[in-house]
Amino acid sequence: MSAQTLDISKLGGQGDGIAETASGQVFVPFTLPGDVITAAVDKGRGTLMAVLTASANRVEPPCPHFGPDSDDAQCGGCALQHMADEAYRDWKRGLVVSALESRGIKTEVGDLVGGAQHSRRRVVFAARRTETGAVLGFNKAQSHQIVPVESCVVATARINAALPVLTRMAAAVAIGKEAFRLTVVDTAAGFDLAVDGPFKLSETERLRIIAVTRKEQGIARLSFNGELLIEKQPPQLTFGTVTVNPPPGGFVQASEAAEAIMGDLVTGHLKKAKRVVDLFSGSGTFTLRLAANSHVHAVESEEAALAALDRAARHAQGIKPVSVERRDLFRRPVMFSELKTYQGLAFDPPRAGAEAQAREIAKSMVPRIAAVSCNPVTLARDLEILIAGGYRITSVTPIDQFLWSSHVEVVALLERSRR
Numbered sequence: 001m002s003a004q005t006l007d008i009s010k011l012g013g014q015g016d017g018i019a020e021t022a023s024g025q026v027f028v029p030f031t032l033p034g035d036v037i038t039a040a041v042d043k044g045r046g047t048l049m050a051v052l053t054a055s056a057n058r059v060e061p062p063c064p065h066f067g068p069d070s071d072d073a074q075c076g077g078c079a080l081q082h083m084a085d086e087a088y089r090d091w092k093r094g095l096v097v098s099a100l101e102s103r104g105i106k107t108e109v110g111d112l113v114g115g116a117q118h119s120r121r122r123v124v125f126a127a128r129r130t131e132t133g134a135v136l137g138f139n140k141a142q143s144h145q146i147v148p149v150e151s152c153v154v155a156t157a158r159i160n161a162a163l164p165v166l167t168r169m170a171a172a173v174a175i176g177k178e179a180f181r182l183t184v185v186d187t188a189a190g191f192d193l194a195v196d197g198p199f200k201l202s203e204t205e206r207l208r209i210i211a212v213t214r215k216e217q218g219i220a221r222l223s224f225n226g227e228l229l230i231e232k233q234p235p236q237l238t239f240g241t242v243t244v245n246p247p248p249g250g251f252v253q254a255s256e257a258a259e260a261i262m263g264d265l266v267t268g269h270l271k272k273a274k275r276v277v278d279l280f281s282g283s284g285t286f287t288l289r290l291a292a293n294s295h296v297h298a299v300e301s302e303e304a305a306l307a308a309l310d311r312a313a314r315h316a317q318g319i320k321p322v323s324v325e326r327r328d329l330f331r332r333p334v335m336f337s338e339l340k341t342y343q344g345l346a347f348d349p350p351r352a353g354a355e356a357q358a359r360e361i362a363k364s365m366v367p368r369i370a371a372v373s374c375n376p377v378t379l380a381r382d383l384e385i386l387i388a389g390g391y392r393i394t395s396v397t398p399i400d401q402f403l404w405s406s407h408v409e410v411v412a413l414l415e416r417s418r419r
């Protein structure tokens with residue numbers, strides 16, 4: 001470990017400042033291009049000690065838990081609160097531009113849209129039992145230490161107001177010494193809580209946790225390592241005009257506002273299609289919006305998500321028919337010959353992307369494609385495959401679903417230009 005004076009010249013993909021030195025690059029969290037700093041350096045990583053000259057883009061972070069100057073230990077939930085908004089938005093858009101360029105894709109990339117404070121409705125907290133109850137917060141950057149938070153500028157106001165309740169719930173479920181995750185989804189019917197941890201529940205513990213949950217206000221459901229413990233109200237999400245009761249621990253887009261932007265882009269692009277196929281559909285975020293205009297076939301590997309989607313579609317009024325199919329799209333992508341009957345296709349895979357599926361789409365004649373992704377690197381790979389098959393990108397929109405983190409959501413729209 002040595003103290004060094006460093007000039008930060010750029011930001012890395014995780015949002016750390018980078019200094020070029022004679023012995024290689026040094027990554028320093030909480031710094032910005034234009035900063036001159038001192039840092040304690042060890043094996044290419046630096047801990048910020050002092051900012052000697054501040055970057056013109058350095059601003060006061062809005063959250064008291066952020067950054068190395070915080071009185072509390074620093075929360076690792078956000079990486080870039082100390083950056084002026086315009087520079088931050090340019091940097092995030094740049095992540096998408098460089099991912100596309102690395103695949104030789106030259107196309108216009110729109111401005112970053114969305115990203116308001118207090119818009120995050122799905123939050124994954126870290127928690128651990130303490131002598132007096134539980135600590136609920138986020139891991140310190142690069143550490144297992146949990147930093148307790150009294151407020152979070154990213155999470156919805158309802159989640160902020162419920163932090164005391166959520167901390168009590170964390171204490172109720174913390175049966176071992178180990179840390180665990182508490183995922184909170186803020187739904188119209190109350191909070192959907194999912195605990196993931198290295199514990200096994202005894203029958204007595206199960207009954208005690210259920211009794212505690214019954215007494216707490218605002219909690220719709222609690223599941224424990226995938227097992228439903230109690231459902232006081234079915235949690236509710238609305239996709240377009242249709243209300244869905246998502247399964248415990250099922251995938252939910254992190255921000256409702258970002259989801260609405262994605263939904264508008266996808267439905268706007270595919271609205272003239274009589275028949276649409278929605279691949280990696282989850283419980284119907286896009287399917288149920290698309291069904292306002294089109295017959296939709298939804299394909300997904302999670303049975304519970306599909307069952308929720310199917311139930312919602314059957315009870316919905318005023319939408320076109322929806323069919324569902326359980327299928328592992330990595331091992332058994334929908335073949336190009338099966339895509340003949342569709343005029344529109346949406347796909348929204350997990351971070352690994354949809355390489356095998358993209359190869360089949362590339363051979364198809366589906367006129368319009370909407371590609372949604374939370375990982376620009378795998379999206380760029382999949383788009384390269386579609387372009388080689390004769391598709392043309394008509395727009396790329398980066399969306400700030402994960403405010404002040406290094407993650408970015410993208411919607412790319414394509415049309416078939418040749419065969």
Ligand SMILES: C[S@@+](CC[C@H](N)C(=O)[O-])C[C@H]1O[C@@H](n2cnc3c(N)ncnc32)[C@H](O)[C@@H]1O
Binds near residue numbers: 284305
């Ligand atoms: C990013 S989520 C998108 C879900 C949905 N489109 C939404 O917006 O809520 C990815 C979805 O892909 C599903 N999935 C993951 N691996 C899969 C696979 N091999 N085959 C089919 N679906 C898969 C997950 O269950 C999840 O629902």
